[in-house]
Each structure stands twice: as structure tokens, then as C-alpha cells.
Amino acid sequence: MAEKNGKGRAAPALPRWANTTLSTLGSVAVTMLGLLFVTFIIGRVMPIDPVLAVVGERASQETYDAAFEAMGLDKPLLVQFGYYLWDVLHGDFGNSLLTAHPVSEDIKRVFPATFELATLGTIFGIFFGVPLGVMAAVRRGSWIDQVARVVALVGYSMPIFWLGLMGLLVFYGILGWVGGPGRVSIFYEDMVPVVTGMILIDSALDGNWTVFKDAFSHLILPASLLGYYSLAYISRMTRSFMLEQLSAEYIITARVKGMSERAVIWRHCFRNIRVQLITVIALSYANLLEGSVLTEIIFSWPGIGSYITTALLSADMNAVLGGTVVVGLIFILLNIFCDLLYKVLDPRAR
């Protein structure tokens, strides 16, 4: 018996954190592999000849064949997938037809623009949406609940291109409070060295506050527009999560203790909706990070949404697949981040 136990424990068990890290990394790797496989298959089944895309339509048969071989298209599919994996792992998504740059460089340029917009929009959505939802739940049926309902309804139902155009017309065209389309005024373009690709941060790093102000005035309108849409969603969800928890018994316990209503709401009730709320916020953030095509087009915002859309419409497969992989990666990373947060915030998830 003792001997058996001794043998069973020969391999020391890993500490819990290492176990968790390993299993997380494992699941990321598997998901990523699946994603790459899907994009690879899409690239192969699309009726677009990748060779023609490289050599051009008027190339001779010899040139075509040479390129066909050089791209490894004569090899078995599995080997081709291996090449594809190798390239992607080295950040090589091939060249874009449209821009003639490597896709990875293009993404490095367009993604920070979307990131800046989506992040500011989400912050806006959280900052106003969460308190609005909480108030609406706490004062259910009161005027503030009605106002919150209308605000969210408008957010859900108003087409963003219309609101975007009206916003430009009113705040840029008539009032002149904000900058127009684009990320900065033409005058300031390329004035600050690119570090992160996000103009707000780059200009701040450079200490160039004129550019910072200008970029901010360009960013604020599309960001608050996107923020409004995420506010609509976040506030509705916050309201229903809060209503569910407010009828829980531990809320009565807190009141029995003699706690003020404000403390009951924020200290006891709100703590219990954080996990659900994070899921909702992460989903809406991921949605914005994919690039909101309409907003980006209306505001001439050179983001990843309009990049992928343009590439798709002109059959620029390398760019489309590269963009898809990046978007997929964002979703995976956000998911891991959420999982970690759950464990921090909810003892039952540990």
C-alpha cells in the first residue's frame, strides 16, 4: 500500500497557478489553431487564384508556373497549411494587393486607429451606461427609469450612419465644436513620431499638445457615437442584472443590519453583478474592436473595419485573412482576460 502511494506520487504535482496557466495556454493554442485552419481553408476554397493575384493577369504561363511552385501550391494541402502556420507565426500574412504593403504592416497602421476609437467609446459607455442602469433598476418605474429606457431605445434603433452624419452636421458643420472626418487635421498629419500608432498617446509622449488637442477633437465625436451605442446596451443589461440581485435575500440581510441604501446598492448588490457586467462589456468592446465599418467610413477613420471591408470588396484575400486572424486573436485574448477577472471577482469561480 505504502509502496503504491510512493509510486503514485513520483511525479510532483504542479502548483495550482502553473496548472491554470498551462491549461489556459493550451486552450488558447487549440483555439488559435482552429482559427488559422478555418482562415486557411477559406483562402483555398475562395474562387480567387492567389497566383494571379501575385503575377497579374497578363503574365506568361512560365511566370505563372514558377510563381505557383514558389508559393508551394503544388505541395499537399497539409504541407501548405504547415507553411501558412509558419508564416503566420512569424507575422507574415503576405502582401496586400491594394496597398502593396505587407498585410502585417497595414494592420499595425489601421488597428491602433480602431483601438483608440473603440477604447474611448467603451470607456464612455461604461462611465455613463453603468450608473444609468443602476439608477434605473434602483428607481424602477420612476422618471429616471423611463429616461434610461428611451435613451437605450434610441441607441438600439437609430441607424449609426444617420446619427453620425447629423453629428458631423451639427457639431462640426454648424457649431464647429469638434474636428471633422479623419484622425487629425491634414496640417498635423505625420507630425508626431509613431510609437504606439495611437495619435493621442503618441502626441502625449511627444509632448505635442497642439496635435493632442486636434486629435482629441477629431476623436471625440465618433467615440461618443460608438460610446452611445455601447451605453444603450450596457445600461439595459446593468438594469436587468441589478433587478435580479436586488430581489435577493442577502440584500434584505444588508438592510436588516441597518445599512444605508447607497451602501446596500454599491457594496452588496453591485459586487454581485460585476462578473455578468464584465461579460457584457467585453462583448461590446470586442464588437467595437472588430471595427465599426459604418462609423469608420462616415468619419474617414482609417481603422481595421474599413480596411477589411475594402479588402473584401476588391478580393484582396491576404488582407482579409490577416484581418480575420487579428480579430479572432482579439476575441481570444479578451476571453482569457475575462476568465481571469471572473476568478478575481467571484470566489465561486476560483
Add this chain to the structure above:
Amino acid sequence: MNLLDVEDLWVRFPTSSGMFEAVRGVSFSLGRERLGIVGESGSGKSMTGRAILRLIRPPGQVDAERIDLEGTNLMQMSEKEMRDVRGSQISMVMQDPKFSLNPVMTVGDQIMEAYQLHNKTNRREAKARAIEMLEAVSIRDAERVLRAYPHEMSGGMGQRIMIAMMMIPNPKILIADEPTSALDVSVQGQVLRIMDKLVQDRGMGLIFISHDLNLVADFCDRVLIMYAGRIVEVCQADRLHEATHPYTRGLLNSLPRLDAPKDRLEALVRDPDWRHQPSVSGLK
């Protein structure tokens, strides 16, 4: 002086089909005793308990001639004054610790919070008191329990924690709303004994709300029997078997007895007239 005098208490809820009256003109007093309130589901016993703490939320309405806590009418207090009463003067233990403890806060934080809401002290002092209190409800390894979360506790332990939490500010009255209904029979007795000892030692008044006649008869000094929002009978617990009201008799007869086995238990037949009989006063 009585700890609590309740006179003509009404609890009403507006519904789409008119006003629903959950409690209809109930009067009783509580001394330093164990007062049982028994009744079936929907008889208004829990609502009576919550109304005393003024925890009926709008659109529910509470009306009473008076709810006097040692002579001070709670009905006339502001919400802020009422908050000082809750916890420190009157406290309440609810049915199921699985739901009545906050799942994302440690046991320690919840107990210390109950203490610190009414006592201006630092964390260390609160922690010492919390440990003392946990030991008073027979919890071993109190330090560890303080750091634990409610889902890591068993039902019986959870309820003892709940009792500790509600006793720590040293209230005068404890309302126990079906405190053992969600527990295994094996731990019910233990939880009751602990609660009883604390209540006796501190000279508190206990309002014990239950649907279990036998339990109440054993555990309490005096019993109010509620039906349809009214008190139909008041009696000493040890004389419960001498109860005269047909509802109480019906309840007693529907229980199996070891000393007088029956082939067939009586079903309770409700007389519509019971609804309209005036409420019996439990005032002393």
C-alpha cells in the same frame, strides 16, 4: 415595560385586482420572552416580522396604530433613525443562509460590517469581536471561517454565522423567520439551542416565526396563531394542546403523534368565516 408593542398593524400591497391585505390589524406585545408566530404559507407571519423592521418596500404599505420599541414609536421615525434601530435594536435571521449571505464577500467582512455599522471602532477590534461571536455560536477555527466565503460553509454553519452576524451589535429583539426550515433535521436542534442560549443570556426578546407547530410548542413561551393576516388564537406554548380555535385544532389534528397513532390523519377543512373573525389581541 414591554420590549415591543404592536397595535393594529396592517400590511397592504396594491395589485391589478385591488388592494391585497397581507396583514390585517394585528396586535401583540413582546417581553423578554420567546414568542412564536405560527401559520400556514401566506398567513402574514413573515410580513409581520418585516413590517416591524419597516422593511416592506413600496409599493407595499405598512400602517399601524403604533409599533413601540420600549415606548418609542417606530412608525414615526425617519428612515435614517430607523437605520439606527435595524441591527442594533432589532435584528432578523432569515430562512436559508445560502441566499441570505452575500456570496462574493467573506464571512468576516460581513460580520465585521454588521458590528462596525453601529460601533465606531477599527478593524482589529471588530475582528476580535467577530471571532468572539463566532465562538459563541460554537464555530471552531473562527480565524479560518472569517476568511472563508459563504459557499464554502454547510447550511448549519451558514445559519450559525447568520446568527452571529445578527447578534454582534447586541440587539434587544431578534426576529427569526423560519430559521431552521432550510436545515437538515440533524442540525436544526443544535442551531435552535445556540440561538436560545444567546437570547436567554442576553435577556433578549425573540420572535420565532415558523409553520412547525410542534417546534414552536417546544421552543417558545407564548404562541400567536395567524390565519389570513389575522391572529386567530393566542396561547401559552405549553397549553397549545388545549387550543380552542378550530383552525388551531385542525392543524394539531393533522399532525401524526407517536403517543396516539391514527390510521388516518384529519385533513384541515377551512371555514370561510375564519377570514372575517376579528383579530385576537396578543397585547399584554
